[in-house]
Amino acid sequence: MTDKLSPQQRSAVMSHIRSKHTRPELFVRKLVFALGYRYRLHVRRLPGCPDLVFRQRRKVIFVHGCFWHCHANCSIAHLPKSRVDFWKFKLEGNRTRDEENRVDLARTGWKVLTIWECQLRNVSHLERRLRNFLDEER
């Protein structure tokens, strides 16, 4: 199967997908809010500018798009069919940065939970994970 979009169109689509307040992120925010937790958004002075920040608990949550963050062994993280090298380079860079951010956060005493886009399908499981993570004693 070939990519129906031109490289320019593909770039436009991808940069749109990439923007903040993505659908997976909004979904997780609503769920966390409904569970009764309060948080701050996109705290820039923390490594990786985490999506949800729970300052008192010293915990952060990242919501990662499977494509953009190169989710390993994930069916929705496939590379585009055109400009494969470009995307590979770019997406692997994202993954490396994610890892560095996680290490930096852990070193300064933050607990990190990463939620992947493909994990949003099972809401009750996700709820359990969120509660376990946020209620866990430090």
Ligand SMILES: [Zn+2]
């Ligand atoms: Zn995934």
